[in-house]
Amino acid sequence: GESVGLHLPTLSVQEGDNSIINCAYSNSASDYFIWYKQESGKGPQFIIDIRSNMDKRQGQRVTVLLNKTVKHLSLQIAATQPGDSAVYFCAETQYNNNDMRFGAGTRLTVKP
């Protein structure tokens, strides 16, 4: 597709606040979802995943919510820290489908 350059959706939060990053996925048949964090010049880093038989999963300071009815995924980060500043991508895939599709990403900036 055509590149939209640097015009990523952005979210700016104060250090210590909670962050919520949203993602609308495209394929109703997708049954596995992953959130990745990507810092400048680095590869994506796995944060948390969720399967379609769940609607919520918690990790350390992070929670992923899945709403299959509206094909929506969210990542909640508690007590956001400056080190959380990065671009966050959601990815979706189907069982036995090797093509993991990434969303456009959201740039999170944490203000000290």
Added chain:
Amino acid sequence: DTGVSQNPRHKITKRGQNVTFRCDPISEHNRLYWYRQTLGQGPEFLTYFQNEAQLEKSRLLSDRFSAERPKGSFSTLEIQRTEQGDSAMYLCASSIQVNTEAFFGQGTRLTVV
């Protein structure tokens, strides 16, 4: 370091030259993926290996691109007759089985001048 390793980290090449990138996945991971990422975009799937077999290729992978994983361990991605539009970050990822988390390397940033 037992993560996914990619070499080189950066490559600058003249248009028309051939380039080859290498990926060493996590050792027990059977599945290996190549992605391409341009600035401001999410990674785009290029191709996938299950052990040494290349099982899927994206339409993005033109005939100038070829990938191999000869012994089911490391993989190479070659781009022939590079074009300026090939400039991107090339990412490799590996996973232990289907529908488990894929771990990415740091990528190889290609600049075609």
